[in-house]
Amino acid sequence: MWSIGAIDLNAPSIERMGLLLVGLALGAAGLAGRDIGLATGLYAIAVGGVERLQRDLLANGSDVVRATQEAIDTLARGQNPYDHVMLSTDPIGSPFVYPPGEPLFYAVAFRLFDDITRVETWTGILTIAALVVAGARAGAGRASLVAMLYAVWGIAAFRTTDGGNDVSAAFLVVVALVALTFASRAGNLGRVAFVVSALAFGWAVAFKQFAWLLWPLVVRHLQAAGAPWRRYLWLSGGVAAAMIVPFFLWSPRGFLSSQIAALTFHDEVWGANLLNTLEALRPVNDLIPLFVALEFAATGGLLILAWRGRIPTIGTAALVGAGILVVPLLLARWTTQSYYVYVATIAAAGIVLIDVPAARKRDADGLQRPHAADTIER
DSSP: HHHHHHHOOTTTOOOHHHHHEEEEEEHHHHHHHHOOHHHHHHHHHHHHHHHTTOOOOOOOOOSSHHHHHHHHOOOOOHHTSSSSSSSSSSTTOOOOOOOOOHHHHHHHHHHHHHHHTTTHHHHHHHHHHHHHHHHHHOHHHHHHHHHHHHHHHHHHHHHSSOOSHHHHHHHHHHHHHHHHHHHGSHHEEEHHHHHHHHHHHHHHHOOOOTHHHHHHHHHHHHTTOOOHHHHHHHHHHHHHHHHHHHHHHHHHHHHHHHHHHHHHSSSSOOOHHHEEETTTTSSSSSGHHHHHHHHHHHHHHHHHHHHSHHHHHOOOHHHHHHHHHHHHHHHHSSEEHHHHHHHHHHHHHHHHTTTTTOOEEEESOOEOOOOOOGOOOO
């Protein structure tokens, strides 16, 4: 279906016609009773890659990547981006509202390729690959289906070109969730997967504030599963602290004011939210304080309820977290479409991992068992 819609009838490209033929061949193999789960996952990566790599970067899109590049350049000069007057933002002088993990993530690509404009393109493709890899634990069929749905979702592909950072922010969370599913494997693979998951989640927490609502739910699931949640909390929290604390100590006032500005900087009513929808019916300025209060109260209340409940699987933690994230997006004054791409990406991982729990601690015989200190009342 993607191939048919994506082919230019005046000049059919070799790669898109080729993917159409591959899709037909996979369909035929499936009808013949062949196991095509893994092959379909690889097909999803190829489709998602073509869909994203052949899109031109959007001119004059979001100022996020421009601001991130400026933050990287500022750091390279030995200056603090949280005390720096941004010249690339719209408007000039806007605060740099992302935690330090965000510019550090893009700095890796800048160091390797001297450019960060295509980072979102590749993290979008790698997100598809991560969903496919999850099939090794959740089943290749379900993983491939969800990966293909994400691969051909036009808005997710478009948001890799508009200069935002939500695709990369969600990618780190997906890597953390998928890696956690492999932590149940015996031996070095399980230990490495556990560490990779904690490191990725810690980086996600230090990358964008959305992950702050997801992190406690994953920790809560680890508690409920009798898994080593304290170790995970210390590892992930240590990574986040290693990135954040130096910048806080460098300029406590500048850092805190910029992080608070993430909630207050956009003071106009705009985007896919309830206030902007109501504005078509009546003036909403008098409703803004009520919605702000409701946003904080509802988000905090739902997070507490989720923490008090039992979260039986990794996928449940992701889906509950995605559901809670929708609440502040709907109640906020300013909500870009890109935020919903972040939420939907986390939800996609949750669907793949819906019945996959984290590993329990193991006893001396290698049998999984809940640790006495970690046992949660059912």
